[in-house]
Amino acid sequence: MALINCPKCGKQISDQGPICPGCMTPMAQLLSPKTSPQPPRTAEGMYTYCQENRLGSGISKSWDLKHLRLIAEAFAPNEQVLAVFIGFHNYISATQHDNIFAYAVTNKRFILAQKKLIGSIFQTISLENVNDVTLNTSFLKGIVTVDTIKETFNVKCADVKSAENIYHAVHAALERVKQKGSGVSGGDLTTQLTELKELLRAGLITQRDYESKKRQLLGL
Structure with missing residues (x-):
């Protein structure tokens, strides 16, 4: 949990609350970065979306697209993409991580994917099993931590701003699913x-x- 200033009214609030008590604006709206309404479903579209909205990047465009294609090919026809980003998976230090992964949050699941020289890694997590998403930043780097029922993993981002954007995008996506499930938009x-x-x-x-x-x- 972190204390932030409400972008709308300036009141200091918890980023875990459902609304800002000052202006009564839902947290999903306050935390949502100024991006296009919904990420595309194609690998090329998701890559461009990440670049335009500073949602992470990998070693090269060609490899980023390979990771994203694994996700794009797995989308169900009625699956809605709410957030997408790229980063170093299971990051502990510059020499301890699982290299670049692509990630997506949809209305059905949290997806992680990595294309390798031989084979690939593809994992899905039910949104009900996501306990929390937190942000840690320093002068030079930002890390988003995703805590689930079975595991906790860190995603190291290209820079602090990218980490902040990813954190807000994931929170907004999860809140959007939660609100839709409650029947209140x-x-x-x-x-x-x-x-x-x-x-x-x-x-x-x-x-x-x-x-x-x-x-x-x-x-x-």
Whole structure:
């Protein structure tokens, strides 16, 4: 968990909360980087998307495309791509890592893939098994850590900005799936919470009623 300043109202908040208590904006909207609405499904499209939005890169374009093709070829017809990125897998140090992997978060799963000279690695993780995603940065590098029920792995990114973008993109993707599963879209939730806050400000409901209804909307 990290404390960040809300991009919308400036209030210091936890990045793990469902909304900003200051402006009532869902965290998925606040953490989502300014990228195109949805990553493409082709290897070439995903590679360009990563480059344009600083979502990591590998040793060379040709190898990045090989990793991404493993993912693209595995997409189901109705599978929606929510986030995609590239980085050093299981990074511990400059000499201890599993080299470059490509990653994707869809509405169904978390995908990891690496093409090798001989063979390949392809792994999927149910989104229900993802416990947490955290970000650690220093002056020269950024590392995104994904904690799941079975394992925890680090992804070392090309630079700090890329790590921040990847962290926000993954969080936004997971929150989007969570909201869709609850039957409340980000836009609908924002509208309802805003209207609720206006009722409180107008004195039409009590603070207790406001807190109770807010928790109900957020499924807490």
